[in-house]
Amino acid sequence: MANIGIKGTTSPKNIASSDFQDFFVNSQYYNLKIMDNDPTWPKSVTISSGSYNVSYTINHGLGYIPIYDLYFKDQDGKLVHIPGKSTDTYGTRGRILGETITTIRVRLGRPSATYPTNVTYDVYALIFVDTKGDQ
Amino acid sequence: MSSIGIKVSKPGINVLTAAKKDLAFISSLRHMKILSKGYASSTTFKYTHGLGYRPAFTGYMKTSGRYFVNYFISPFDGYQFDNTLYGDIYTTTEVLAAEAGTAGRLVWICFVNPGDFGSQRTIPSKSNFGLKLSNDKNILTVFDSEVSLTSKFETPIILKTAIISVSVDAIGPTSGTEQKTNFTDYKHGLTTANHILVPEFYGAGLINLSTEPVGAVPPYVAEDRELSINEEVIRFRISRLAQGGFLGDASAPAKTVTLRFYLTNIKLP
DSSP states (O other): OOSOSOEEEOTTSOTTOOOGGGEEEETTSEEOEEOOOOTTSOSEEEEOTTOSEEEEEEEOOOSSOOOEEEEEEOTTSOEEEESEEOOSTTOOEEEEEEEOSSEEEEEEEOSOOOOSSOEEEEEEEEEBOOOOSOO | OOSOSOEEEOTTSOTTTOOGGGEEEETTSEEOOEEEEEEOOSTEEEEEOOOSSOEEEEEEEEETTEEESOOSSOOSSOTTOSOOOOEEEEEOSSEEEEEESSTTOEEEEEEEEESSOOOOOOOOOSOSOSOEEOSSSOTTTOOGGGOSEETTSBOOEEEEEEEEEEEEOOEEEESSEEEEEEEEEEEOOOSSOEEEEOTHHHHTSOSOOSOOOOSSOOOEEEEEEEEEEOSSEEEEEEEEEEEOBTTBOEEEOOEEEEEEEEEEEEEOO
16 A cells, blocks of 8 residues: 555554554545435335235435435334344334345335234434445 | 545546545545454443444444344344354443343444434543544534544545355255355455444345244245454355245256455454
8 A cells, every 4th residue: 555545543553553443544545335215215104004014115316226224113112224124013124125226126024914003113314325345 | 526635546547537435535625534353242232332323333242252243133033043142232322232142242333423313412532532534514513423534533444345155056956945055255454353244135035033934834945144254254144045845846056156345443342
């Protein structure tokens, strides 16, 4: 690596450190950068009474399959990772249905469709713009 | 994007024209920041983050020196996978909970970044010096969760990205039960097991969140995958299960599955 660039360490780590973890920025590499939240992304979804699941789509439009972290808030107010499962009354689960270079398709479901009322969940997405490492 | 701020590119990339993905960092975007990480020391472990919002998080299940990405859900049947322990992690506005049947195995990472885009709370500074960058907020009053980049917290940096692939043989035809599995080890070149991101790992829909079919069902082939990291290698495994049924044999052709991974600077505890 050329001796040109920017690097910074978390306090009180030495800037001469050879431990990558000590750096919060190092222009030899790429920081994990969060895409701005898009107002068109779904904020909540509803599993209708008598249904097992609901699907939704996040249109990120990046042109490549991104790194992402998705979550939903269950009926107990807990933030649950997608894919993952909740321990709320409904045993709500989230899974990724598929990815394309422009979309991520997601499904929230539950093991039973016998519940008589609609149930709404808040959903969240952290999508990262990064595609590169040390290249 | 505002014309005010800082952006840095690597040598050979024009910082004036580079896309955001091609920049080492840019102050107009927020970067991930780690508040804390550790083991779930009990089966009902709770870490009090006190952030006032539900922070983003991730986790691993550590078994036999390997950190397994899919800590949270059993593959379709557990057949021929290396890991058989699973747990749950979730966050509320005050705690991160990490629960598993076995203590000391579930690894958690709690980020400063909100997972719920909730309200922010500034965390007391460790010191009055360092660097912080903000995009559209007053740098003197900006919340930690809104800071673009800061020297206050460990920050994931991508050290390496590459493709890992694994091929599995054809399975069946069988009228009974047949299992096939295969894995690939990729030497990552570090001496530590670090936080790894594998977006396409789940995207093929292969994490099976429902139980297997039971009773008199048509023939089927189920498939699932597992990914782990230790101090030397990243292991990617595919396992398949063919279950013949009363309507005939089950079979599927050989295939190769590829995944892109992103290996970060964050050491797993």
